[in-house]
Amino acid sequence: MTLAIALEPAPIETDAHGVVRVAKTRVTLDTVVTAFLEGCTPEEIAEQYPSLQLPDIYLVIGYYLRHRDEVHTYLVERQRQTDAIQQEAEQRFNPIGIRDRLLARRNQSR
Incomplete structure (x- = not known):
């Protein structure tokens, strides 16, 4: 009996926004790698993200x-982009004091 040896490509692809996703899911490469680096086993990652197949997690x-x-x-680079987006959002929509502003607005409408 012979065993067919075949190379399996990693099931990752880049979406239109440049984000690398796993196996045609919304789960990002960042998510899987970060979980792995934090000590999660592939089985634990599969439990956390049921849209992923265990063999795909091992390949990633x-x-x-x-x-x-x-x-x-x-x-x-992804972290740098995320930080820049968050900083821009915080500049446009200042989160400091939002609770007080919302409460004041609610009290004015009464």
């Missing part, structure tokens, strides 16, 4: 382990 982790530098660079 394998991809990360073989391409640490590239994935790390991608994750750093």
Whole structure:
């Protein structure tokens, strides 16, 4: 009996916004890699994200382990983008004192 050896590509793809997602789901590469780095097993990740298949999680982790530098660079850039978006949102919609402003508005309408 012979065993067919086939390379399985990592089930990741980049969406229209440049976000790398896993296996045609909304789960991002960031999510899986971060969970793995925080000590979650692939089985625990599968429990947390039921839209992911366990073999796909193993393939994604394998991809990360073989391409640490590239994935790390991608994750750093994603964090930079996230921070910039959050900073812009906070400048446009100042969260400080929002509760007081909402309560004052509610009291004015009474």
